[in-house]
Amino acid sequence: MMAAFTTLVSRTVVLRQRNIDTDQIIPARFLTTTERKGLGKHAFNDWRALPDGSPDPAFPFNQFANASARILVAGRNFGCGSSREHAPWALTDLGLRAVISSEIADIFRSNALKNGLLPIVLDDAVVDELLDNPGIELAIDVAARSVTLPDGRNFTFPLDTFAQTCLLEGVDQLGYLLKQLPAIERFEAARDSNPQRHATLEAAHAR
Known part of the structure; x- marks a missing residue:
C-alpha cells in the first residue's frame, strides 16, 4: 500500500545534468535485491563521493539543507536508459515524491507512477527557472494537476486519469x-x- 498523494509543499533539490539515466540513479551493482527499503543510500551513488571515497560536499544530496526536500528538479531527458524499477524505488526511499523535468523517459515515468513517485513535465522555460533557483518552495496539487511557484504562478502538467486516481487513493x-x-x-x-x-x-x- 502506497501513501496517498494529494498535495505536497516542499523545497526543491536540483540536479542540472541532462540525460540522467537509470544507471546513474541506481548503479547496476545495487540491483541484486528486490527490497525497496535501503536503496535510497545508493541513489546517485557514483556522484556522491570524491576520488578518496569521502562524501562530496558539493553534491546536492550530501547537503544538509536538502535533507527534507521532496521534489527533485532535473535537466532534460531524466530517467533514460534501462527500464529498472529500482530507479524509482531508490528515489522514493531517498524521500522524494516528485520529479520535475522538461522531458522524462516514458518507461521511467510508467515505473515511477506505479510506485507513488510523481513525474512532472513542464515547459523548458519553467524548468530552466527552477534549475536556476534551487531550494525554492513549490506546491503540488495532484487533483488539479498543477504546480504553484512562490510568486503564485501556476502551471499544469499532464497526468492520465487512472494514474491520478491511483496516486490520490494511495494504491x-x-x-x-x-x-x-x-x-x-x-x-x-x-x-x-x-x-x-x-x-x-x-x-x-x-x-
Missing part, C-alpha cells in the same frame, strides 16, 4: 483492482442469479 494497479472486488462480486452474484441472461451473453460472445 498501485493491483491495489486499484482489489478495491473493485466488492463490485465484481456483486456483478457475479447478479449474473449467477439470472442464468438465462448469462447464457445469452455467452452465446453472443461465442459468435
Whole structure:
C-alpha cells in the first residue's frame, strides 16, 4: 500500500545534468535485491563521493539543507536508459515524491507512477527557472494537476486519469483492482442469479 498523494509543499533539490539515466540513479551493482527499503543510500551513488571515497560536499544530496526536500528538479531527458524499477524505488526511499523535468523517459515515468513517485513535465522555460533557483518552495496539487511557484504562478502538467486516481487513493494497479472486488462480486452474484441472461451473453460472445 502506497501513501496517498494529494498535495505536497516542499523545497526543491536540483540536479542540472541532462540525460540522467537509470544507471546513474541506481548503479547496476545495487540491483541484486528486490527490497525497496535501503536503496535510497545508493541513489546517485557514483556522484556522491570524491576520488578518496569521502562524501562530496558539493553534491546536492550530501547537503544538509536538502535533507527534507521532496521534489527533485532535473535537466532534460531524466530517467533514460534501462527500464529498472529500482530507479524509482531508490528515489522514493531517498524521500522524494516528485520529479520535475522538461522531458522524462516514458518507461521511467510508467515505473515511477506505479510506485507513488510523481513525474512532472513542464515547459523548458519553467524548468530552466527552477534549475536556476534551487531550494525554492513549490506546491503540488495532484487533483488539479498543477504546480504553484512562490510568486503564485501556476502551471499544469499532464497526468492520465487512472494514474491520478491511483496516486490520490494511495494504491498501485493491483491495489486499484482489489478495491473493485466488492463490485465484481456483486456483478457475479447478479449474473449467477439470472442464468438465462448469462447464457445469452455467452452465446453472443461465442459468435
